[in-house]
Amino acid sequence: MTAPGATVRARGVGVAVDGHRILDGVDVDVRPGELLALVGPNGAGKSTLLGVLSGDTVPTTGTVELGGRELRRHAARDLARVRGVQLQQQGLAFGFRVEDVVRMGRSPWHRTPAEDDDERVVAEAMERADVAALGQRHFPTLSGGEQARTSFARLLAQATPVLMLDEPTAALDIRHQEALLDVLRRTVRAGAAAVVVLHDLSLAAAYADRVCVLADGRVRADGPPAEVLTGALLSEVYGHPVDVVEHAGHLLVVPVRTPSPLQEVL
Template sequence: MIRLRTRPVPPPAPREGEVVAEADGLQVRLGPRAVLHGVSLGVRAGEVLALVGPNGAGKSTLLGALAGDLAPAAGTVRLFGRPVSGWSAPELALRRAVLPQSAELSFPFTVEEVVRMGRAPWAAVDPGADDDAVAGAMAATEVTGFAGRPFSALSGGERARVALARVLAQRTPLLLLDEPTAALDLRHQELVLRLCRERARAGEAVVAVLHDLGLAAAYADRVAVLRAGRVAAAGSPAAVFTGPLLSEVYGRPVEVLAHPRTGTPMVVPVRDL
């Protein structure tokens, strides 16, 4: 008997404010070590959610669990109302796109070929949109000018933008980005976060792990501060970014000032120079 593969069905566009990803009592272990302890957090369509916190707080682990790449030891993760384990790999690839911390390739693919990899989930669904999706993603991340260069010949910042272009070309309603600005200069950090805001305004949900609290305050609708595998606080940047909380979480005295023009919180370490 020949078993026919079921073609994955693209998800409908989520309603604004709809919870598209949710962790409930999430616990994750990596080997013998417990990394996340009872984390509960929702991600809504139309928002940018920033995950912040010190090194080792569990930010990347939480992102991996939301993506379905890490299995919970306890608790649940739901994507679009269904436990993440209930989606097949092709179905997941149409619903969420993941940007890892670093991108390494063993073969000499060109920049355009790498970005085009983001269209693989759509090969059996809507291949006609490939060229527009690839060209649009490359233009948005400003990598069109070196489309024919080998990915391996790029600088770290250029690779980071190409990797983001691949994620954007995938055109999913949920973007999970792990330190998308880490290798970028100031101009391109702003570019990437503006793209995140644009995707959120278009109705998608964006989760980004960020170390720059200034960027998180300026561009995120909500922030979740992680500490030792738990959510220490979650809410708007104005509500969450307080001197006492951040000083305790980071183990370093900081003060939070309001930007004189926009009122956006600015986090400044207390320095005795």
């Protein structure tokens, strides 16, 4: 089994579907102690890259390693003990209670010594994701944001050293967006590795240690937010003028809006 703190390393990764190339020659690392944000416009390949890094999508070309060993050589159960994944779609068709959904995250540790910690780990995960009060609610009755927080709690309960999240903040209000990313950053500071797909560039700037900008299936930039999130690059990549400004020590990414004719008259 791969030791905690393992690096996920992708080199020359390409993915083609029905002759359409979604990723092309992507190199990226997910390293312990770092929170990596994948950003880019719709169709850039962010979710596909996350799928490749997690082992759920097999690349057409290139290699992915976890802890120096090819990802495809890891047994499924061992892989589930090393990396946890939170997808955009929750995919639960039955009326499980929230507590039961979070407890599903412990399944990779069944019949191992770690199973003895299940109750404590589940309770802590629910507190950290702010779903403890929802424990007896049935998952389908929850709002989209509550479902997302429950899925985050399940990811935390899995207790893996590598965490992968696909747009986990999309359905959350401001408070819970900030809280989720703060918990994720604290987990990274404790030695985990994390990669998260984000659409909110200001959130990426505030919480990520590194930002990887994707466009047309290729890496356009990869580095610290202050170096990568520039108005010139983002305007080109997103096809819309963007300003990057500093406020209270944080970078804010703001779209440039052309005044409407009514505004110009007023």
